[in-house]
Structure formats: structure tokens, C-alpha cells
Amino acid sequence: MPRLFSTLFTICVYSSNFFSAVAIYEDQVGTWDWSRSFVGTVTRAVFSPSDLKRKRAFVSTESNVLASLNLRTGDISWKHKFAANDEIEQILLLGKQHLITISNNGRHVRAWGTVDGMLLWEQNTYVPSAAEVEGGVSVLPLSGDYDGDDFDDICVLARGILQLRSGADGLLLWTNNITAMLEDGVLEGGELYALQLSSTKGRIDAVGLTAEHDATLILNVDLESGQVKDTASVASKVPLAASMLAVATKEKGRAWVGLSADGRSLLHLPLGPLPLTGELTATKLSQPSTELRALGGDLFATDGANVFEVNAGGVSPGTADLAHNAVLTSALTLADSKGMVFASVEASSSSTVIKVVDDEGQALVTEEVKLDLLSHGGIKRAFLNSYTKKDTTPGFRVLIVARDASLFLLQQGEVVWQREEALASIKAVQYVDLPPAGDVELEKTDPVDMIQQFKHGLEMQMMQFKVRMKFATPEESAKLVEHRRSYAEKLQMVWDPNGFRKLIVALTEPGRLVALHNGDGRSVWSTYVGAGAGEPEGSPYTMLPLTMVTAEHTAPEVLLLGPGSAPGSTKATRVECWHGAVTSSEQLPYTVAHVLRLPVSDNQGRQIFLLVDEAKKVHLYPGTEENSDLVYDVLPSVYFYETDYANSTIRGYALPTEEVGKTSWDAVQTWELPFSEELVATVTRRPDEKVHSHTRVLGDRSTLFKYLNMNTLFAATATPAHLVAEGMEPTLTAYIIDAVTGKVLYRVRHLGAQGPVQAVFSENWVVYHYWSVHAHRHEMSVLEVFDEDASRRAPGFFEAALMGAMGRSSELGVKEISSHALPAVRVLGQSYFFSMGVKTMSVSATSSGVTSKNILLGTHTDQVLALEKRLLDPRRPTRPTSMDKEEGLIPYNPNLPIIPQHFLTANQQVSGLRGIASAPARLESTSLVFAYGVDIFYTRIMPSKM
């Protein structure tokens, strides 16, 4: 019988050798998969000119995305994710076609087409320089053409380098390294922060501070030649805050304004013709401010929505009556140049009040919108845009960014659209079961019209037939995909026996907890769990399953841990996962550095945790007497380790056992493993992983026993970067470590390899990805650990016969594993070339682990690739024997194949891909895959499909 089985298996393996296990047909798109696209928390926004037909808002975000949003619908018309180290610092519109961005400390200046987001030109302002000059990044659109191409030019200031560039193609007209000039003794050293058009035509002013922050610095530069025509410096009696300075421009006279370092006063200097005379005059602020914001024109604001009008005459407080917690927008000039206006947006529990105020302090428009922004944590930023109504009076729209990253467009007292941008920054993901049918009604379902449904079904059958026979129009194909996406059965809100329908609960960076239905990705509920309005910033940093396997009729719960209201405390919030209700919230008087899941639940089925604080004190959570008794038995076997990347060390700790009835203990360090090289990655097995078979039967009928100790840790170290720069040979070392005792079970060195390392640990194997300097290619390696203990070698004949007779032969040789009595292990390894970079790595999970595994790779191209584990098998032979063939081993090839059909994301990308979360369905064949970055993507796979 076993012979027959293995022969069958061989046939299957070979027939499916290069048939795709996860591939789909084009007309199957939307059957199981969906994706949603986001931009992130908006930091800057500019609006398309009002005379353009297509109304767009151009935004840059905290996720480093530049995007164009349709102002009518809120849809993304195009977007670009900038590289991680290339942070967007300023965006501005130049004419109607050019959107200029400046990024990476002012180094890159790029122009993008406003219509389709095409890169028009790209220039660098400087190369990374040894003299790390501080200073502002500023780009100033000039309403003038200096190179004769009938296109307005721009002036760029970055790291003290002032440049005039053509707006049409970014060509350099002149460059002037002002910092170098300052260092040469023309002026004392200093930093420049802002650019402003000068009152003298054809000139600009660059304003800054001296190095000691005790005097202003003003340079007047000629735009034709780039020559500094005049310089001036006026000493200040109080130290000035860096970067908090600006220039007021208005016909009434220009002035320099800055904030003092202590934030208590505003300093003012009228800007007449150079050289400057006079003194800085200080105006005391009623309350200290951390920020001086130039709203535009001669309007400035400090904290608490205090608006000031600044001109050559001095600083005068604005007269508008604004609430202290209001958020102000930048000022804009109205179309018929009636003057400048800005808006204040104020949130209360029932409504949002928008006041549009002109520079005289008069409220032009006051609108109350029924929108509760406090449930979104309050307002973070707001942007004002004006348009001309049909009756030629100005109308206003306001783009509001809430503290939970939600984006709202308000116009004429209504919310035009809203976007849930928190999902662009998912931190943790948890799959949750839905309630059983008829018990908890989560969604109202309409009664089904049978005839309608039948007609619809018939129509779709027809369309499906047409698509199969390839005479469907593109519209019909799109309609079929649409139908597949909205197929009623997968969208139901009830438990299904196959476990395909789940809620994906996602904890996001801004503190919004969102539950997505895995049928179509819609948000079922979302709760704000971050800091409330007025509270310091901070949102939960981790999400843990509290009750996942529960009685059918109680909702599963998750535990969120985040910073508490007092420093050094932690807020523990329990959230029920069917409706998103916060069931309890408590403050813990300690910080949490590590969380340990105990294999013990309390009498309500809630998981008990040990929370470890910074001082390695271990606290029981929930810390009740009852729980203390429950965990008493397991405490002696609690060990944990800590990875210290800064010092390249892993430390192990244990709990003292003698005390009874306590809820907190001081952990004792039991081992330390310092690495001589830099620690770059560690990875362990996921705690809920199911393993079906403990053995691996080879072609020659012998057996290998998988080493399945849960406390096994993979670590990778690499030669530090500075040593490689000095010419040292780079090396990467992979370790397999026992996490209880700190013993190194295995170590392997990869010469000429370096990080970054991405790794995944499952069952008894580790797969890791790194960069080979020697080959100049990406490589992947696999290590498999087998138990070679003497007792494993030959199970007694009678024992084997008995177990076989009982039908439990799979348990043969399964014995307790102890880290304190480590068996001899055999580690098999193999390495391959892989032609793609990898950002994140995961493995498909199935309900009992029978199905073969797929390694899920988040590639550097923002795609998700499923790679069959059997391709990464250290037993792949170079010269396959008949036994190897019988075992189903694929002959070794140094290159891992990339089969395009195995990209789960098919013809789309998950912009800014950061993580992949896989969970088992209840049906063993199927695994659910959720990939998240700036965009999110979901699909389900059948890793063993043949």
C-alpha cells in the first residue's frame, strides 16, 4: 500500500511539475480577489486652477505618496509612491500642466504632468555633501520667465544652494552656493530657510539666521545673474527659533517675522531697501507657541488659532473671533482679488463649523456641517479652495484631514466625499470568524426576488459563455467581473462551514481599527482607538487575539496595547470583533516591551498574557488572583528572549518560580548571545501553526523526523556596513538557535553575501532571502532541521505494528521535545539564485497543515508571488536517482523559476507593500492571503491544487 501511494504521488508531482498551482484564468478575476487603493495621511494639498475642466486636488502624504484626487468623487486619478528615503517636502503647481515636487532634503526637483502623472522632468540640486548644511528647503514659483521659453521659472533653495531653474524642463539657469559664500567670510555663517520675492523687481530675498541664532540674515539676489546684490543682518536680543521665520508680503510693506526660541514672543523687522537699519521689535504672545505658521500674504498664526497681521508697520493681532481649538487653513487670494481669505475649522461632537475669514477679520461664510469629527480623533489639517459659483460669488470647499487619517471634502454645508485613509498604514492584522446565521444580525439583508435573481443568473451564464468562447465585448467582460465581485454568497455576514468568509480586523497607524469583509473588502465597522482630541499623539501599537476560539455565540475579542495617558503607562483596550465595540479599557501602570502568550485561558476562554516591561519585570494580564492560580503551573516553563539589534545581542530570560499568588515577577537573565557581526534579522514560527506530519519519508523508505521545537529561533548576522566600506569581505551568517537555552544548533556562513535579510520559519524549515555581492544577484537559501536522536532511528517493531494497527502510525516517533535535553540535529541546506528583491515574506497557512506550503513573497516590484516550497527543498538532487524520482524531488537548478501566473496580484500592484498575512480557511485545501501596504489586496489560494 505505501508503495502504491508513493508511486501515485510521484505521478501527480511530475504531471503537475510546471503547471501552476495558484494561477487563475483572466475571466476569473474578481471571483476571490479584491483590492483597494489608498494614498495615506494627507500632509500637503494643492488644488487645480478653477478654470480647468477637470477638478483635481494634488496631495502628498505621510506614506510618501504623490496623488491626484478627483474633487467630485474622491477617486484617485493617478498616484506615485516615492522611494522610502525620498521624502516629499513641498508640492506646488506651476501653470496648469506642471506639478513640482521637491524631496529628499531638497535634492530632487521633479515636475509631473497634472493630467496623467507622467514625469516631465527630474533634476538634482546637489550631490550628498560632506558639509551637512542645515537649512530649509524652499521652492518659489516666479511669475516671470528668465530663459525666454515663455514658461514661468522656479527658484529652489536647498542646503544653502540657491538655483534658478526653467519651469519647462528643469534646466539650470544659474546656481549659487550661498552657504559656501557665507563661510568664505562675506557674511558670518548661517542658515537660510525661506525665499521671498523682493519688492525690487527682478530680485528675490533669501532669509535666514546666523549660526548662533542671534541675528537675522537677509540676502537680496538678482534673478538674472544669481549674484547676491546685497546682504544684511540685524542682531536680536533674544535667541530665535530655527526655521520659524517668514516674510510678509503685501502692498502695505514687507516685513521679516520670526519666533523667539522660547516661543513667547514674535520678532518683527520692516524690510525696506537694503542695507537694513533699525531693530527687531518683540511682541509678547499671550500664550507660548511652538509654531509660527505663515498662512499667506501678511497673515501669520501661532498655536491656539491666534492670527496676526504683519506689515512694515508692525504686528497686529487679527480681529476674527476664532475658537482656540480651531484648525486654520492657508490663505488664498480670491479670483477677483478682493483680498486674501483663510478658513478656520472647528469640530464639536455634533457638527463641524467652517468659518471663512478675510484679512480684515470679517467672517465671509459660516457653515455648519453635520459631521462628527471628534469620533475621528479631531482635526489634523485643513486646506481651503475657492471656486466661482454660477451667480459669480465665491464658493468654498474645504479638504479636512482628521487625526485618524480620514479625508473629507466639505462643500456648501455637505460632505461631498470621504476616504478612509487609515488603511494605508496597517500595523497588525487579525482574521476573525463571523457569527453563525440567525443569531447576531450584523447586516440587514433584503428579501430575495426569485424571478429577478433567476433572470440575473441566466444573463450571467450567457455572459460567462460568451467570455469563454471569446466573443464578449470588453464591457461584458467587465460586467462579469463586477458580478463576480458582488456575488451574494461570498458577501454574506454569517459563518460558513468552509471558513471562507471572515472579517479581517486591521489595526492602523493613526489609531483606527477597521474590520474588512473578505468577500469584497468593504469596511464592516471601524472604531477609533487612538488618542482623543486634545490628548497627546499615540495610538495602540499592537493587537493580540484575546478570544479567538470561543463559544459560537460570543464575539471574538482582541486586545490592543498602546501608550497610556500618563508617561510610563499602558492603555489596554479590549475590542469585540463583530461590531467593533470597546468592551473595556484600562490603564496599566507600566510600559510593555514584550508580550508573551501563555498556553492558558481563563474560565471565560480569554487568553492570559504575560506583559514584560522595560525593566524586565513580568506582569500577568489580566492580573487577577484567579489567573495567578491558573498560570502557576506553567510559570516554571516560561522563558523569553529579547533581540537587541542596537548591540547585536540576543538575551534569554526565565521567571523565578518560588513565589505563589503573585501577579508580577522579576525576570532573571539566563543567557546572552552576543554576535560579532551586526544582527540583521530574527524570525520564529507562528504560534498557531498546525503541523500534520512529523516525519518525512524518503524514496528509500527511510524516515527523517522533523525537528519541531516551537522554541527555535532563526537569526541572521551580516558584516557591518562600515567594515564593508573599508574593504572587508562581506559575509552573512545564519544561525538556528534554541530560544530557551540560547544554544546554537546550527550555523552557516554565506561568503560574499549581505543583507537586508527577509526570512520565514515554518515547521522545521527556514527560507531566507539576501543579496549576494559576489554574484551580484539575489539569493535564497533553505535550511531544514531534522531530529537525529538515537531513539528516533529505529522504532521498535512491536511499537510500529501496534500503532499501525491502531491507525495512529503518524504519531509514531512523536515524543516530547525539551530544550533542556536537545537531541542531535541534522540540518540540510541548499541555496538558489532568485531574480527579484523581496520586501516581506510569509507562508501560506492551512487549517491542519496537510496541504503543501507556498512561500508568499512581497517582491520589490510590489507584487505578491507564491513560490512552491518543493522548489526550496534541500534534498533536490543534482543527479536524480530513481528513488529521488519516486520521492517526487525536482532536480536541482541554481535558478528558482519565477512563473508569472504565480503572481497572486496578477496584473496589479500593491503600492508600498509592507506585509502579508495568511490565515487558514476551515477547508484544508484553502489559505486566505491578505497583503497590505499603501494599497490592500486579498485573495485565497489553494497551494496543493493540481
Added chain:
Amino acid sequence: MGRTMCLTAFSCFVVIAVVSALLPGVAGKKTGAGEVMLTQYYPVEGSVDMQEGLKPANVEVLLTVNGGEQKKTHPRMDGSFTLYPYNALLLINFGFHLTLITLDVPPGTHLLEVVALGYFYPAIRVDISARHNGKVHAAWAEDRRRVLPAGMLIEPLKKVEYFEKRQEFSLLSFFSNPMTLMMLFTFVCVIILSNIDPETMKEMQNEMQNQPGLMNMMNNPPGQPSSGQSSARQRPSAASK
């Protein structure tokens, strides 16, 4: 608790002759010993052979600098000429499908990849020599004998199909399908039967009834005499023959 940390990106610095730190295109780095190492930065230009259906805005060009830092840009399609910063190089862009990339990179060995969904472009190994004043040598990363000539035109290796191909419909495969054969056979039978004259038809029907069918077998287990009625009917038909 297994946390993964990425190595912070870094790049190698190569010592060259001491050039003024203020010269554009040159950066220095203080080392522990106090000496200043200087690195000259060079442009990398090339063009992506834009295939049909590709939008330049959706195509990304990634450059991994010395296996560490990643730079990202997009190809352009404006047909005009482009100048490298610091007026170092003048390049004329001909034609519609030719697009240009400019990046500033230190000397070393870099990996240049073109990301365009629907097409597979080969990864290019770019060696920039510090000794030969930024001489660029570009070849396929996976086959170094495939050297790209100056101008570095990167052509796609193949079109990528992300979906499994449905089998093409063909008459031959349709008729070789056993299901189809069975259906055809039934159809042919029906035609033949309908063309039989009523006399023969009746005869055949009778013959059929005489067959010991499964129902008959169950009703009349073997060994027992069959009912008189059926044997009575059998006789006249036999007589008529």
C-alpha cells in the same frame, strides 16, 4: 517577538584624487581616521523600449546602489532633449518610444531594474568606474556576456502573461471529446431509428422485450418460469418470421 530589521541602506565610498569639496558632483565623507574620502557622482542614462500599452507614468526604473540604497525614477516621453544637472552632458532624445533616465549615482556596481506590469525587462548590472571618470559598463545581470551598447536601450525580454491561458476552442478537440462522441452517437441513433419502417420497429421492440433486462430479472428470478403473457406474445412474432 521575532522582529525583522532591515539593514540601513549604505553605499560605498571610493577614494579618488582630492577635488575641491565645493565642486558640484563631488561629495566627501569623513572617516574615523580623520581623512576625507571623496566620491564623484555620475549620471546613469538609458532608455526603456516602451512597448505597446505601457504608460511611462506606470513604468518604474529602480536602481539598487551597491546592493543597498534604492533610487527610483520614471521614464519620460516628451521627445525633447534633457540635460544632466551641472551641465555635464547633453543628450538628444529621438523618436517617440525612446525615453530617458537620469540618476546620480556613486561609482560601484549597481543593479538597474525596469518594473512594467505586462513585460519582463532583464535586470541590468551597471558598473561605474571611478578610475575611468565614470565610464559606464552595462550588461545583463544574469548573463554578463550580453553587454548593452552605449545609450543603454533596455528592451523587454518577453511579454508576461499573468493569467492561465484558456485552451483555444478547436473543432478537432471538440470532436475528440468522449462526451461529444457519445452525444453524436446518440444523435445518429435517433436519426436511424426514426427512419426505420414501422414494421421493423415493432419487431425490434418485441425483441427488446424478450431480452432478459434487469427489471425482468428482478421480477422473475432465474430458475422460475416466465409469465405466460410474455411467452404468448413471443410466439406470434416468431411465427410471422
